[in-house]
Structure formats: structure tokens, C-alpha cells
Amino acid sequence: MTDDATSRDRRNRTALIAIAALFFGSMLVAGVLRFSGWQPQGSKSHGTLLDPPVDLREQPPALLDGQPYAWNPDARTWRILLAPPAACGEACAQASVDYDKVWRLMGRNADRLDVLWLCTDAACEVPPPLAQDRSLRRLAPDPSLRARLPDVDDADAGGFPVYLVDPNGFLMMRYPPGADVAGVRADIAKLLKLI
Numbered sequence: 001m002t003d004d005a006t007s008r009d010r011r012n013r014t015a016l017i018a019i020a021a022l023f024f025g026s027m028l029v030a031g032v033l034r035f036s037g038w039q040p041q042g043s044k045s046h047g048t049l050l051d052p053p054v055d056l057r058e059q060p061p062a063l064l065d066g067q068p069y070a071w072n073p074d075a076r077t078w079r080i081l082l083a084p085p086a087a088c089g090e091a092c093a094q095a096s097v098d099y100d101k102v103w104r105l106m107g108r109n110a111d112r113l114d115v116l117w118l119c120t121d122a123a124c125e126v127p128p129p130l131a132q133d134r135s136l137r138r139l140a141p142d143p144s145l146r147a148r149l150p151d152v153d154d155a156d157a158g159g160f161p162v163y164l165v166d167p168n169g170f171l172m173m174r175y176p177p178g179a180d181v182a183g184v185r186a187d188i189a190k191l192l193k194l195i
Contacts, residue, residue, distance in 0.1 A: 046183025047164060047173035054148055054171035061116070061145055064124055064138040069116070071169035076112055078191055079165040080184070083118040083152050091159045091177075096130035098181040099162075103135050105185055109192045110135065116165070118146060150174055164188070 061069045080099055084092050099115055106113050117126050118139045130136055139145070146152055154161055154177060162184065164173040175184055 045173065045187050046180065047175040047187060049173055050150060050171055053166075054150070055169070056145070056148070056165065056171055057169040059144060060169070061118075061142055062140045064119060064140050066140070069137060069139065071167070073168045076167045077114055078112060078167060078188060079114045079116050080188070081116045081118065081149075081163040081165050081171070082160075083146060083149055083163070084120070084160050085153065086120040088160060093127045095159060095162075096127040100130040100133055102181055102185045102188070103130075103133055106188070106192070109189075112192055113188065118142070164191075166191075 057071060060071065063069050080102070082095055082099065084095065088095075103110055103113055103115055113135060115130065115133065115136050116139055117124070117130075117136060119141050121141055124138050124141075126136065126138065149161070149163060149171070151161060151174065159177040159179075161177055162175040162179060163171055164175075164184075164187065166172050173187065
């Protein structure tokens, strides 16, 4: 073999090793990131994913006027479920402003989003501006439904928990009291694009 052929073989071998290192190195980095729990920013949700989801279809809620609230999965409607405590005052007023804004910011997808307000008594006053939204559905007081909501009584001065219900009637996510409404909106916007 000549020096030229040996040099060419060495270059080819070096190129093959570099390609293999690039391929297996990227797989190694991806594996380390996957098993360390890292997720890209775009795939993270702002709420807590409930595992397993709570099935609300078993006992459908009733509206304040006594009519049943149908889940109707064919309509592909997502729901924001607000379950305020009996006397929430300023927290209810702030939630009304925040979730009215979330609904309005959905734009053309707003028709695929209902806001459910779980009443604590028959009077069920919802503060404006949410009270005027056509997406608002006042649910009749239902202690059994309230008991099925994870950590529903985890209220503080900053608010109360908020839940996200999928089109089939499964409680999918929980947002803690005082959660950033922009995060709730971002999660809903992603979900509306998927389904």
C-alpha cells in the first residue's frame, strides 16, 4: 500500500468515526435529557395533570335551572371549572375578570370553551364581567361533585383552585389558588389546537 492510500483510509476511518460519534452522541444526550425529566418549554403545562383523570360523566352536573349539563363530546368543547368557596368576595371578583378575559382571548375558538361556575347556594351570584358571557354555565350546588374535585377547599386569599375538563367529561388538570391566568390560557390554546 502506498502512503496516499493509507492516508485516504485514515481520512475515511476518521470521517466514519465522526459520523458515528455524532449519531450516537446525540442519542446519548437525548436519553440523558429524557430520563432526567427535562421537557422542552413548549410541551410543559402550567397546571397539574391529574393522573388518573377524574371521570365526571358518571353523575352529570345540573345547571342552576335544573336542566342537566350534557358533556356532548362531539362538540369538542373544553371547560374551565371554577368552584369558589361560599364567601369568596374579592377572589370571586378577580376570577370573574380573569376568566372573562381568558374566554375573550380565545377569539374564534371561544365557542369551544365553556366556563362552569359551581354554585354554593341557590342564589349563585357571579360577579361581572363573567356574568354577562354567553359561555358561562352556572352549575347547581352539588356537594357530591364538589367532593370529587381534588383539593377543592385549598383556598387562600389569592383565590381558589381552577380545573380543566376535557370534551368527554374528564377532569384533566388542576390549577392552584392564585395560578397565573396566562398559563391557563396558554394550556387551553394548545388543547384547542389539538382537538
